[in-house]
Amino acid sequence: MNFIDGWASGDVLANGLRLHYYRSGGNGRPVVLAHGITDSGQCWPRLASALAPAYDLVAYDARGHGHSETPPGPYTSLDQAEDLFALVEELGLRRPVAIGHSMGAQTVSLVAARHTGLLAGAVLEDPPWRDVPAAPGGGPGEYRRRLREYRALTVEALVAYGRAHRTGWAEEELCPWAQAKHRCSAEALENMVPGGPDWRAVAAGIECPTLLLTGDPNVQAMAGLGAIVTPAVAELACQLSSHIQVVQVAGAGHNIRREAFDAYRAAVLGFLHTL
Numbered sequence: 001m002n003f004i005d006g007w008a009s010g011d012v013l014a015n016g017l018r019l020h021y022y023r024s025g026g027n028g029r030p031v032v033l034a035h036g037i038t039d040s041g042q043c044w045p046r047l048a049s050a051l052a053p054a055y056d057l058v059a060y061d062a063r064g065h066g067h068s069e070t071p072p073g074p075y076t077s078l079d080q081a082e083d084l085f086a087l088v089e090e091l092g093l094r095r096p097v098a099i100g101h102s103m104g105a106q107t108v109s110l111v112a113a114r115h116t117g118l119l120a121g122a123v124l125e126d127p128p129w130r131d132v133p134a135a136p137g138g139g140p141g142e143y144r145r146r147l148r149e150y151r152a153l154t155v156e157a158l159v160a161y162g163r164a165h166r167t168g169w170a171e172e173e174l175c176p177w178a179q180a181k182h183r184c185s186a187e188a189l190e191n192m193v194p195g196g197p198d199w200r201a202v203a204a205g206i207e208c209p210t211l212l213l214t215g216d217p218n219v220q221a222m223a224g225l226g227a228i229v230t231p232a233v234a235e236l237a238c239q240l241s242s243h244i245q246v247v248q249v250a251g252a253g254h255n256i257r258r259e260a261f262d263a264y265r266a267a268v269l270g271f272l273h274t275l
Contacts, residue, residue: 002176003048004059011067014086015079020067021060021087024048028055029120029275030096034084034104035059037143037189038150040066040180045172047099047257050265055272058096060087062104064188066180073191077103081110088118097272099123102228102254106196113205121275122210123268126254129199131233140192147189150181158182169258199233204240211271212237212246213264219253226253245271 004022011018022041031051033044041059048057061068063075063083084107088096097120100108105127112122150158158178162169166177214234215227229237234246247267252260 002042003045003052004042007057012087012090014090015082017063017071017083018069019060019063019083019087021058021091023059023091024052024055024057026052026054026056029272030056030058030091030093031272032084032088032093032096032098033057033059034098034100034107035062035065035180036102036104037140038065038147038181038184039101039104039177040183042066042176043173043180045176046170046261047265047268050269051272055097058087058091058093060084061183062107064185064191066183070185070188070191073187074193075191076193077106077110077196078114080107081114084108084111085115085118095120097121097123097275099125099268100127101125101257102128109199109202109206109210110197112208112210113202116205116207119208121208121271122206123213123271124210125213125256125264126215126227126229127199127212129203129229129233129237131230131236140189140194144186144189147181147184147186150178151186155179155182166255166258168260169255170261173258200236200240203237203244206241206243208243209271209275210241210244211267212244213256213267214246214248215252215254215256215259216248216250219251219259225255227256228254 064070098108105124162174214229257264
């Protein structure tokens with residue numbers, strides 16, 4: 001059973017485009033889930049199961065992903081941040097916590113820095129915060145290449161590929177991951193402008209309690225997807241903002257919640273309980 005079975009779903013007009021969302025409707029504090037590039041709002045099965053009993057979860061599809069609209073480009077990470085801000089406003093979410101992974105973590109960090117007072121807290125799972133520029137050929141171009149390869153396979157074949165190449169991922173993670181690749185717009189990746197505001201300025205502007213979850217940059221088992229945030233970057237982030245705390249998850253690469261879920265869940269729940 002998919003975690004969104006029984007949840008409400010719908011669309012909102014946010015920042016001038018239609019965004020699709022799923023909502024658990026729990027009685028607790030609202031928690032918004034912002035996924036990574038080429039993923040979707042359905043790519044949170046185990047975390048959603050862990051949080052749904054105590055929180056009102058909102059998982060949304062970023063622009064050009066899942067069932068959300070693909071607007072004309074170009075657009076930047078700042079546009080994605082304004083999408084999330086508008087979603088929170090349109091749904092009337094009062095002081096939510098936002099949890100993001102990768103691209104979604106960058107989105108959440110920008111919202112926290114640009115709209116102080118909006119969020120009660122933020123969780124950043126390996127955002128694209130680098131101490132050196134990304135290698136040439138990376139970024140949206142690399143994701144476009146991977147997306148072409150993934151979409152050449154059926155969803156069933158892609159699940160089988162993930163089962164073979166995403167060692168350690170739970171079975172329930174694989175189908176949403178595979179479906180998201182077929183629902184991600186290639187045009188959205190074409191429209192995406194790489195980079196964005198310097199992460200140091202973003203981190204310095206964060207004023208809400210923020211958990212920065214990092215993995216191991218040297219982990220290569222997950223198809224070469226080692227963690228982005230290095231220990232040096234994590235240390236500097238804490239120096240730039242006293243509101244940021246770091247939990248380093250041993251043995252995990254970029255997909256921390258998929259590769260070391262028990263440690264990830266414990267860190268997120270512990271953080272949420274402090275708010």
